[in-house]
Amino acid sequence: MKVTGIRTIRLPEHPQMLWLQVMTDEGLTGLGETCLGPATVEAHLHETVAPYLIGQDPGRLAAHRRGLYDVFVGYEGTGAETRGNSATDVALWDIAGQAAGLPVTSLLGGRTRDSIRIYNTCAGARYGRGNRGALKASDRATAGDRGLPQDEPGRYEDLQAAIERPGELARDLLDQGISGMKIWPFDQYAAATGGHDIRPEDLRAGVRIIEQIRDAVGDAIDVHLELHAVWHLPAAIRIAKAVEPFNPYWFEDAVKAHDLEAAARFAASTTVPAAMGETLAGRWTFRRLMETGAARIIMFDIGWVGGLSEASAIAALAESYELPIAPHDCTGPVVLTASAHLSTSAPNAMVQETVRAYYRGWYGDIVTTLPVIEHGQIAPPPGPGLGTALRPELLTRPDALIRTTTAADLG
Numbered sequence: 335m336k337v338t339g340i341r342t343i344r345l346p347e348h349p350q351m352l353w354l355q356v357m358t359d360e361g362l363t364g365l366g367e368t369c370l371g372p373a374t375v376e377a378h379l380h381e382t383v384a385p386y387l388i389g390q391d392p393g394r395l396a397a398h399r400r401g402l403y404d405v406f407v408g409y410e411g412t413g414a415e416t417r418g419n420s421a422t423d424v425a426l427w428d429i430a431g432q433a434a435g436l437p438v439t440s441l442l443g444g445r446t447r448d449s450i451r452i453y454n455t456c457a458g459a460r461y462g463r464g465n466r467g468a469l470k471a472s473d474r475a476t477a478g479d480r481g482l483p484q485d486e487p488g489r490y491e492d493l494q495a496a497i498e499r500p501g502e503l504a505r506d507l508l509d510q511g512i513s514g515m516k517i518w519p520f521d522q523y524a525a526a527t528g529g530h531d532i533r534p535e536d537l538r539a540g541v542r543i544i545e546q547i548r549d550a551v552g553d554a555i556d557v558h559l560e561l562h563a564v565w566h567l568p569a570a571i572r573i574a575k576a577v578e579p580f581n582p583y584w585f586e587d588a589v590k591a592h593d594l595e596a597a598a599r600f601a602a603s604t605t606v607p608a609a610m611g612e613t614l615a616g617r618w619t620f621r622r623l624m625e626t627g628a629a630r631i632i633m634f635d636i637g638w639v640g641g642l643s644e645a646s647a648i649a650a651l652a653e654s655y656e657l658p659i660a661p662h663d664c665t666g667p668v669v670l671t672a673s674a675h676l677s678t679s680a681p682n683a684m685v686q687e688t689v690r691a692y693y694r695g696w697y698g699d700i701v702t703t704l705p706v707i708e709h710g711q712i713a714p715p716p717g718p719g720l721g722t723a724l725r726p727e728l729l730t731r732p733d734a735l736i737r738t739t740t741a742a743d744l745g
């Protein structure tokens with residue numbers, strides 16, 4: 335089998351998303367996905383990945399993982415090259431599974447569990463769409479900054495609910511069998527001080543959100559506190575100390591992961607496990623994350639970290655450090671599907687992130703099949719490869735931004 339071309343798909347209504355199809359001469363098509371800066375990633379895919387991949391055997395996963403990595407610049411971090419390579423890697427795993435007639439889970443070593451517990455990230459239906467261009471961390475601060483929730487009211491406006499009626503939201507999640515919720519009640523206060531300080535009244539307001547959850551449901555729900563790396567070390571430690579009495583499940587990205595020693599000082603300052611890694615890529619960086627003790631829960635996003643090849647290697651590395659993994663999804667349906675394959679295979683997977691506003695919302699507009707999510711558990715869809723595909727009607731949408739590179743284009 336040979337790769338005959340690649341196709342990228344962007345949709346104006348999802349200005350941060352990019353989908354990738356890798357086509358072959360045997361009619362199999364692999365699907366990948368990444369997000370943030372999609373036009374830049376698209377350029378990398380057509381300029382660099384297509385000339386490398388076209389004409390090659392797609393099944394040589396290990397060779398292509400290394401081949402895409404062995405570039406002079408752009409190999410480290412979650413830049414556009416790594417995001418594009420991540421989408422490519424996932425598409426190649428999809429092809430390999432389809433060619434073998436096996437789900438990706440089987441290629442990863444098979445299931446260690448039939449399904450895994452999920453938690454709900456309390457975003458709304460339009461969270462994360464933002465505008466094109468750089469998405470600053472501080473833009474995450476409020477609902478309105480990210481184009482929601484008032485402009486598309488729906489059943490799962492969980493970001494708004496997390497601020498206005500957190501206890502009711504916790505009960506609603508528990509009613510659906512979901513026993514974990516991720517919230518970011520402090521983000522909105524970071525901009526006032528550049529994340530260097532938090533006013534006592536703001537600290538109390540954020541803590542009050544968590545207190546209301548505990549008042550409503552006690553310890554029945556895990557509260558994952560997302561800090562989105564909008565804080566610097568002293569403020570992050572102050573927030574952690576204020577929240578600790580309410581027994582949060584984890585503190586996520588308390589500070590930026592560019593200084594793992596600072597992150598390690600944060601982790602050492604609190605009894606609550608620190609979760610980190612979704613902004614990082616590559617096994618070498620994750621080895622440092624583990625060596626420094628900056629994280630007790632290893633997160634990554636398969637669409638940013640280097641794909642399934644890198645994510646599965648990092649999962650194994652984490653196991654050797656006695657650490658669990660918790661794959662990220664607040665991105666797209668293909669990454670969630672790939673994550674479901676890995677989370678049901680990796681023995682040290684602890685919990686899988688999901689966003690019900692997405693998987694009960696727009697995810698179904700993009701792909702033919704979604705992971706099976708019920709009773710607070712997720713399992714990958716049945717069928718070979720990823721078990722899903724891009725909905726064919728997306729390719730004929732007049733507003734779709736589609737670019738294809740084949741051997742003929744390479745000249």
Ligand SMILES: [Mg+2]
Pocket residue numbers: 560562586587612
């Ligand atoms: Mg996060």
